[in-house]
Amino acid sequence: MNILKFFTAGSVDDGKSTLIGRLLYDTDSILADQLEALQSANRKNDDGTIDLAILTDGLRAEREQGITIDVAYKYFQTEKRKFIIADTPGHIQYTRNMVTGASTANLAIILIDARNGVVEQTIRHSYLVSLLGIKHIVICINKMDMVNYDEAVYNSIIEKYKVLAQQLKLKDVTYIPVSALKGDNIVQHSEHMHWYGGQSLLHFLEQVDTDNLDKSQLARMPVQWVIRPQTDEFHDYRGYAGRVLSGTFNLNDKVTVLPSGASSTIEKIEFFDQAPDAAHAGQSVTIHLKDDVDISRGDTIVNASALPQDTKLIEADLCWMDGRALDTTVMYLIQHNSKVTKCKISEILHKVDINTLEKHPADEFRLNDIGRVILKTADALAFDLYDDNRANGSAILVDSRTNLTVGALMFRAAVE
Amino acid sequence: MSTYNFDYLDELEAEAIHILREVAGQFEKPALLFSGGKDSITLVRLAEKAFRPGKFPFPLVHIDTGHNFEETITYRDKMIERIGERLIIGSVQESINQGKVIEQTGKNASRNALQTVTLLDTIAEHQFDACIGGARRDEEKARAKERIFSVRDEFGQWDPKRQRPELWNIYNGKIHKGENIRVFPISNWTELDVWNYIRREKIELPSIYFSHERAVITRNGQLMAASPFLNMDDEDVVFHKQVRFRTVGDMSCTAAVESEATLIDDIIDEISASKISERGARLDDKVSEAAMEDRKKGGYF
Numbered sequence: 142m143n144i145l146k147f148f149t150a151g152s153v154d155d156g157k158s159t160l161i162g163r164l165l166y167d168t169d170s171i172l173a174d175q176l177e178a179l180q181s182a183n184r185k186n187d188d189g190t191i192d193l194a195i196l197t198d199g200l201r202a203e204r205e206q207g208i209t210i211d212v213a214y215k216y217f218q219t220e221k222r223k224f225i226i227a228d229t230p231g232h233i234q235y236t237r238n239m240v241t242g243a244s245t246a247n248l249a250i251i252l253i254d255a256r257n258g259v260v261e262q263t264i265r266h267s268y269l270v271s272l273l274g275i276k277h278i279v280i281c282i283n284k285m286d287m288v289n290y291d292e293a294v295y296n297s298i299i300e301k302y303k304v305l306a307q308q309l310k311l312k313d314v315t316y317i318p319v320s321a322l323k324g325d326n327i328v329q330h331s332e333h334m335h336w337y338g339g340q341s342l343l344h345f346l347e348q349v350d351t352d353n354l355d356k357s358q359l360a361r362m363p364v365q366w367v368i369r370p371q372t373d374e375f376h377d378y379r380g381y382a383g384r385v386l387s388g389t390f391n392l393n394d395k396v397t398v399l400p401s402g403a404s405s406t407i408e409k410i411e412f413f414d415q416a417p418d419a420a421h422a423g424q425s426v427t428i429h430l431k432d433d434v435d436i437s438r439g440d441t442i443v444n445a446s447a448l449p450q451d452t453k454l455i456e457a458d459l460c461w462m463d464g465r466a467l468d469t470t471v472m473y474l475i476q477h478n479s480k481v482t483k484c485k486i487s488e489i490l491h492k493v494d495i496n497t498l499e500k501h502p503a504d505e506f507r508l509n510d511i512g513r514v515i516l517k518t519a520d521a522l523a524f525d526l527y528d529d530n531r532a533n534g535s536a537i538l539v540d541s542r543t544n545l546t547v548g549a550l551m552f553r554a555a556v557e
Numbered sequence: 558m559s560t561y562n563f564d565y566l567d568e569l570e571a572e573a574i575h576i577l578r579e580v581a582g583q584f585e586k587p588a589l590l591f592s593g594g595k596d597s598i599t600l601v602r603l604a605e606k607a608f609r610p611g612k613f614p615f616p617l618v619h620i621d622t623g624h625n626f627e628e629t630i631t632y633r634d635k636m637i638e639r640i641g642e643r644l645i646i647g648s649v650q651e652s653i654n655q656g657k658v659i660e661q662t663g664k665n666a667s668r669n670a671l672q673t674v675t676l677l678d679t680i681a682e683h684q685f686d687a688c689i690g691g692a693r694r695d696e697e698k699a700r701a702k703e704r705i706f707s708v709r710d711e712f713g714q715w716d717p718k719r720q721r722p723e724l725w726n727i728y729n730g731k732i733h734k735g736e737n738i739r740v741f742p743i744s745n746w747t748e749l750d751v752w753n754y755i756r757r758e759k760i761e762l763p764s765i766y767f768s769h770e771r772a773v774i775t776r777n778g779q780l781m782a783a784s785p786f787l788n789m790d791d792e793d794v795v796f797h798k799q800v801r802f803r804t805v806g807d808m809s810c811t812a813a814v815e816s817e818a819t820l821i822d823d824i825i826d827e828i829s830a831s832k833i834s835e836r837g838a839r840l841d842d843k844v845s846e847a848a849m850e851d852r853k854k855g856g857y858f
Contacts, residue, residue, distance in 0.1 A: 244724040365578040384575040425574035544731035
């Protein structure tokens with residue numbers, strides 16, 4: 142059994158929370174006391190059935206306003222898979238929350254209201270999915286019950302969406318007609334849409350390739366912590382602890398340590414009481430090198446045959462996440478895995494109108510703005526391009542005046 | 558390239574170890590909050606995997622309500638001896654003696670709410686800048702929205718509206734003086750995941766997690782262990798039942814469930830079939846629909 146992390150985009154009116162509630166409800170993932178709390182809550186659907194959306198509306202303000210304003214994580218599992226859902230708000234003022242939820246997902250569900258078809262927010266959500274490089278996309282055409290389960294409505298919507306998908310270079314797109322409210326094609330195959338020959342949403346989620354196993358040749362491990370017991374028993378012990386971001390390290394592999402550029406060979410890989418002969422993407426391990434090189438937190442161990450970028454000027458997509466606008470005269474901190482260094486945004490190349498996908502020249506970045514910038518870092522980062530290696534091609538910006546996370550960065554090019 | 562089997566428990570474990578090592582790397586004075594419950598016992602195991610053969614880069618901190626299950630304290634002391642790490646105890650009784658909190662009265666009196674003050678005082682006294690805890694997002698709706706690195710202001714308060722975005726696997730631990738961060742390495746685990754991990758790792762637990770005979774009373778529809786810490790009167794009839802506990806909180810607010818489960822396998826079967834969530838056995842969550850959110854805002858774990 143493995144894990145599929147997915148996120149859902151859509152606004153309140155699309156029935157996103159209802160869809161998640163339905164997934165939880167129909168997979169028996171709601172326990173009796175939670176159900177009891179649900180039934181005693183004041184909100185009910187028009188027909189008197191319980192409002193499944195309440196399950197994912199966590200905070201009091203949200204219950205009062207009836208909208209989702211933050212990322213809520215939900216968990217359920219079937220016999221085939223464990224699922225982690227990032228439930229994110231869909232309104233434009235919560236773009237940053239959506240970017241946050243999408244950043245750890247390997248699948249996105251985008252909801253389209255069958256009555257309205259492809260609308261501005263569909264474009265916005267699809268753009269964010271392409272920006273964050275999410276591998277699989279499921280387009281749920283929801284509220285099919287409101288359009289008499291009409292195949293022609295469904296077909297005309299997917300024809301329109303295909304144009305958008307092509308424009309955004311989205312490759313792996315699956316279309317499913319559903320009614321979250323009535324439960325059509327969510328877990329059970331719908332009785333009302335015999336014209337649809339595909340899988341129900343849950344069946345699709347259960348079998349889609351999660352690709353948790355990273356097959357990249359780019360072996361990368363940022364050092365988080367150096368283990369040095371300095372006891373009699375472990376007098377000369379010096380282990381580099383970290384999580385392999387991508388690729389595989391094998392015993393005796395030649396490696397390079399960045400930023401120093403020092404070379405060495407992997408002498409031993411440890412995982413608690415085991416000594417495996419390889420460390421793979423996703424695993425938290427301790428690595429020992431043959432040579433006595435100076436390594437500390439923030440350094441990165443990489444395979445010598447595929448070195449990362451090492452420029453201090455980087456072209457990147459930036460999503461601004463703070464109420465205080467970007468100030469190009471201010472020095473920010475950039476956190477790239479375990480490495481933190483100072484940086485400046487030296488140039489704003491353009492901003493994207495995420496409702497129309499048009500690019501505009503810009504000289505300011507405000508909350509939820511997204512666009513392309515050039516940044517200059519104080520120390521070189523051992524980075525890859527986001528499209529080649531998501532885990533090593535992303536970083537956050539921190540405002541050292543407030544300590545807040547103010548920006549999400551996806552590296553697009555090294556500037557020579 | 559060699560193939561490898563990386564299943565969901567391996568992935569959750571690797572994520573938690575990564576988070577623990579980020580705490581070690583980013584903070585000056587972290588601490589691991591240890592309650593004696595299965596979630597914090599799991600954290601100790603994960604810390605061993607993250608830092609051995611080195612020492613933990615943090616002490617364990619136990620906020621002791623004084624209303625403990627004896628089995629928990631026995632377990633705690635034995636465990637500390639085995640792992641050879643430092644234990645700091647924050648005492649609610651001492652907070653009461655100092656007049657910082659006032660013991661509740663009445664039938665539903667509990668020290669659960671009082672421990673927030675002791676926790677905040679202990680954090681201040683030792684100047685902890687990060688406190689690692691075993692809370693999980695599947696426990697409760699308010700927790701489902703909490704970050705893995707969750708900032709508390711100098712009053713220990715959590716502000717759900719001012720949470721930092723948390724992207725990819727990058728954790729921003731920057732704080733101002735006086736603030737601290739609560740860190741939840743097993744955020745993405747469910748109760749069942751924790752049990753499956755305990756089984757896989759053959760981790761020993763306090764005996765109250767397993768079926769045993771106990772003197773109990775019925776309170777608000779739930780079975781409570783009869784103890785001097787419960788304000789009982791003539792209406793409370795003590796009887797004996799085969800029970801176990803699903804969480805180990807303060808004795809005055811942790812309900813027992815009837816159970817014959819004596820082995821971890823039995824417990825996993827029981828939870829898989831169960832229709833009551835784990836926090837359903839905590840009276841403190843039942844006060845209002847927003848109970849947990851209110852307590853977390855006030856500094857509760």
